[in-house]
Amino acid sequence: MPEADINTPIPSTQPAIPVPSTYGANNIQVLDGIEHVRMRPAMYIGDIHSRGLHHLVYEIVDNSIDETLGGFNDYIFVSLNPDGSVTVIDRGRGIPVDIHPEKGKSALELVMTVIGAGGKFDKGAYKVSGGLHGVGASVVNALSEWCEVEVYRDGKVYFQRFERGVPQGDVKAIGSSDQRGTKTTFMPDHLIFKITEFRKDIIVDRMRELAFLNRNLSITVQDPQGEQEVFHFEGGLKEFVLFIDENRIGLLKEPIYIYGERDTTIVEIALQYNDTYQENVFSYVNNINTQEGGTHVTGFRKALTRTLNAYAQKNDLLKNLKLALTGDDFKEGLTAVISVKVAEPQFEGQTKTKLGNSETQSIVETILNEQLSEYAESNPNVLKVIIEKVKGAAMSREAARKAKELTRRKSVLESSGLPGKLADCSINDPEHCELYIVEGDSAGGSAKQGRDRSFQAILPLKGKILNVEKARLHKMLENEEIKTIILALGTSFGEEEFSTEKLRYGKIIIMTDADVDGAHIRTLLLTFFFRHMRALIDAGRVFIAQPPLYLVKSGKEQQYAWDDDERNSISDSMKKMQKGKANIHIQRYKGLGEMNPEQLWSTTMDPAHRSLLLVSVENAMEADHVFSTLMGDKVEPRRDFIEKNARYVRRLDV
Numbered sequence: 001m002p003e004a005d006i007n008t009p010i011p012s013t014q015p016a017i018p019v020p021s022t023y024g025a026n027n028i029q030v031l032d033g034i035e036h037v038r039m040r041p042a043m044y045i046g047d048i049h050s051r052g053l054h055h056l057v058y059e060i061v062d063n064s065i066d067e068t069l070g071g072f073n074d075y076i077f078v079s080l081n082p083d084g085s086v087t088v089i090d091r092g093r094g095i096p097v098d099i100h101p102e103k104g105k106s107a108l109e110l111v112m113t114v115i116g117a118g119g120k121f122d123k124g125a126y127k128v129s130g131g132l133h134g135v136g137a138s139v140v141n142a143l144s145e146w147c148e149v150e151v152y153r154d155g156k157v158y159f160q161r162f163e164r165g166v167p168q169g170d171v172k173a174i175g176s177s178d179q180r181g182t183k184t185t186f187m188p189d190h191l192i193f194k195i196t197e198f199r200k201d202i203i204v205d206r207m208r209e210l211a212f213l214n215r216n217l218s219i220t221v222q223d224p225q226g227e228q229e230v231f232h233f234e235g236g237l238k239e240f241v242l243f244i245d246e247n248r249i250g251l252l253k254e255p256i257y258i259y260g261e262r263d264t265t266i267v268e269i270a271l272q273y274n275d276t277y278q279e280n281v282f283s284y285v286n287n288i289n290t291q292e293g294g295t296h297v298t299g300f301r302k303a304l305t306r307t308l309n310a311y312a313q314k315n316d317l318l319k320n321l322k323l324a325l326t327g328d329d330f331k332e333g334l335t336a337v338i339s340v341k342v343a344e345p346q347f348e349g350q351t352k353t354k355l356g357n358s359e360t361q362s363i364v365e366t367i368l369n370e371q372l373s374e375y376a377e378s379n380p381n382v383l384k385v386i387i388e389k390v391k392g393a394a395m396s397r398e399a400a401r402k403a404k405e406l407t408r409r410k411s412v413l414e415s416s417g418l419p420g421k422l423a424d425c426s427i428n429d430p431e432h433c434e435l436y437i438v439e440g441d442s443a444g445g446s447a448k449q450g451r452d453r454s455f456q457a458i459l460p461l462k463g464k465i466l467n468v469e470k471a472r473l474h475k476m477l478e479n480e481e482i483k484t485i486i487l488a489l490g491t492s493f494g495e496e497e498f499s500t501e502k503l504r505y506g507k508i509i510i511m512t513d514a515d516v517d518g519a520h521i522r523t524l525l526l527t528f529f530f531r532h533m534r535a536l537i538d539a540g541r542v543f544i545a546q547p548p549l550y551l552v553k554s555g556k557e558q559q560y561a562w563d564d565d566e567r568n569s570i571s572d573s574m575k576k577m578q579k580g581k582a583n584i585h586i587q588r589y590k591g592l593g594e595m596n597p598e599q600l601w602s603t604t605m606d607p608a609h610r611s612l613l614l615v616s617v618e619n620a621m622e623a624d625h626v627f628s629t630l631m632g633d634k635v636e637p638r639r640d641f642i643e644k645n646a647r648y649v650r651r652l653d654v
């Protein structure tokens with residue numbers, strides 16, 4: 001079944017909202033708002049699956065973060081409760097409970113029931129207005145089976161309960177307390193959400209990130225078993241960069257940290273150079289990850305390049321370098337986090353995660369220029385290390401250029417010539433074409449015979465491709481398998497030349513054996529796509545084929561199984577039809593080559609029957625962590641990761 005999109009109304013399996021008989025015009029409007037949220041939840045929270053579900057928590061936490069940004073709160077407690085509800089507590093000012101003179105209702109009730117009311121209240125200077133964030137507590141309330149709010153204010157405890165967004169009585173004082181703050185508990189409505197179970201790791205990732213971004217804030221996450229994790233980072237972004245580079249070897253003793261304010265804008269930056277060749281820059285506006293970057297990132301790059309370049313020139317550090325530095329040379333091995341707080345952020349771009357405010361660029365640029373030059377003057381030894389790294393990048397760029405000329409890379413990678421190993425398809429329309437990247441010649445042979453040659457192309461790889469996590473650009477371009485892939489895709493390669501528009505296939509399908517080697521090759525390929533052709537993943541072009549693991553046979557009957565549970569239920573049902581007399585034979589496929597071409601087609605390649613896994617990057621930082629752990633230089637973190645995750649591996653076959 002296709003996933004519901006933003007405009008798909010939820011089928012009305014829900015009971016009508018119970019309307020108290022004394023409702024006037026104001027209330028009807030409120031109810032209309034709530035009903036709209038419940039009819040089209042995706043319009044407000046993105047989707048009704050895991051992502052939307054977790055968004056509910058972020059939405060409530062965001063209100064507490066607003067109190068933090070205003071300087072009123074330093075503590076947030078998030079509890080995943082045993083009954084499936086979630087509690088968020090802060091020590092802010094507490095939502096006001098006094099009666100609004102015109103509406104005749106408490107501010108608390110308005111905040112919780114009027115869709116879009118959030119923005120109308122004084123909620124601090126840096127409220128986020130773009131993207132999905134900032135839809136407010138009322139949306140969470142409308143999508144909750146029930147929701148209870150306790151406010152600690154003026155020496156009292158106030159309480160109000162809601163069911164599917166509708167107040168079950170007015171707010172009332174239920175006790176006294178010398179605390180201040182707000183406590184919200186909500187139960188996501190199972191009539192709305194396809195998934196109602198919260199995942200601790202998803203919540204923890206976001207809470208950790210928020211704690212890094214707000215150094216004066218402490219966040220505790222408690223799981224249903226009562227176990228707590230506390231996130232509090234005195235070092236703020238500095239510690240964030242150390243966390244991102246946990247599995248890499250840093251070149252500077254500690255990250256460089258920059259903080260500055262101008263007008264109402266706050267700029268915070270931490271950066272480090274490490275011994276790898278990739279760049280990892282994460283940027284935030286008002287605690288929201290700006291995946292598409294924007295003016296703050298542009299300002300950062302300009303100032304970084306300019307300041308470092310000027311320092312190197314001035315101190316004669318480039319004397320034996322026979323070429324000029326370019327912007328790209330400053331990117332190798334750079335890890336940075338840029339966090340700005342902007343009063344009225346304008347978000348642009350496809351996913352509304354690109355900052356548009358032009359004044360922010362010059363503010364970031366000015367602050368970084370000033371402070372980085374100051375830092376450079378008082379830390380000449382650190383600067384020496386950075387400039388050495390940058391020179392290394394420039395020389396490798398030059399080496400790559402020469403190698404390119406020598407091997408005439410241009411003609412190899414950019415010509416229309418296709419690699420000899422590629423069995424191409426006959427139609428030309430990329431949207432309808434598929435490229436299977438297959439492990440080994442024998443599987444490649446089966447795939448070539450089994451495919452529908454009109455739209456399916458086969459590229460067999462010989463053994464393992466290069467681990468690009470540890471390789472520089474020119475080493476990659478010397479690698480036969482990588483060259484072959486780039487050539488077959490047609491996208492060309494490298495910052496300037498790469499283009500998704502030249503992609504020759506709508507689907508790129510990785511098809512490897514279901515054993516350790518196959519998993520390794522798949523990881524190597526994914527590392528390559530993630531690090532160097534990320535746009536293809538983001539465009540939803542990269543897939544993983546799912547060959548069956550078993551063939552279960554009994555007499556003339558045979559069925560494929562994709563995991564152990566399925567294998568067992570198939571053989572159980574075969575026994576029952578044949579009343580226990582069945583002679584069941586189970587074949588375990590280890591390699592694709594064990595399947596004949598017809599089998600490979602019918603189980604794994606035929607669009608009518610196959611199932612493909614779409615490769616997507618939900619969380620770029622987590623993905624970076626996984627790849628740097630699995631493919632990087634440090635051994636300890638890799639062992640830890642494998643030990644921790646071994647229980648998730650279902651198809652490991654050593």
Ligand code: 0RA
Pocket residue numbers: 063064067090092093094095096121122123181182
């Ligand atoms: C409106 C006004 C004031 C505080 C808040 C809302 C508020 C909302 C939430 C939501 C979760 N925690 C919160 N804490 C505060 C200001 C009230 C005043 O001036 O005292």
